Amino acid sequence: MAGIKLAEPWLPEVYELVTGETEFLHQCREEDERIQNAYLKNMEAQEEDFSGLCFSRVKFENCSFEGCNFEKAEFSDVLFISCNFSNCLFRDSFLRRVSFQRSKGTGARMTESSLKDVTITDCSMQYLNLDDSKLESFRVEDSDLENGNFAQCRCKGVTFSQVSLQNASFFKTPLKGMDFTTCDIKGLVLSDECSEVRGAVMDLYQAAELAKRLGIVIK
Secondary structure: OOOOOOOOOOOOOOOEEEEOOOHHHHHHHHOOOOEEEEEEEOOEOOOOEOOOOEEEEEEEEOOEOOOOEOOOOEEEEEEEEOOEOOOOEOOOOEEEEEEEEOOEOOOOEOOOOEEEEEEEEOOEOOOOEOOOOEEEEEEEEEEEOOOOEOOOOEEEEEEEEEEEOOOOEOOOOOOOOOEOOOOEOOOOEOOOOOHHHOOOEOOHHHHHHHHHHOOOOOO
16 A cells, blocks of 8 residues: 555646735635636635635645635645644535645544545644545645544545554544554544454554454453
């Protein structure tokens, strides 16, 4: 699984720079206009409605959208650097070739969404909710996803490296082939049978902890 190659966001050499206020985003939403070839920098919004927006070949840097609504939004070839999406709603959204770097997304809700060729690197996203989403070519590295929700996800080519997944829920999400040996998976939430971890790769300590939950005594 570690060798899976993800498609990187394709970004233009020349951007339209947009800074400061979010009027540009609201105008595009009102006019049903796609946002493309744009560099959005130092934007700040709180609990604003950006639902249904379409972003293509866009770079976000140092932007804060805490508590905003991106429901049913589309993100294709998008790069987020040092952004804050805490408590944002992304339900039923579409993400293709998207990279999150050094960003924060505590409590972000991406339920019932489709994510393909998405990377999360050096991010703090505790309580991230991806329940009932489709994850394909999805990679997380050097990040904190404690108390995250990945219940009933459909996964293909998902990798975690140096990720804190303490108390994360993978209820009814098959983890076959996923390597957790570099991750912290204490308190993983699974079904009573722990059938989700069948075929997953773990170190001896992780396997022993799961064995205890199943009532297996190791001598």
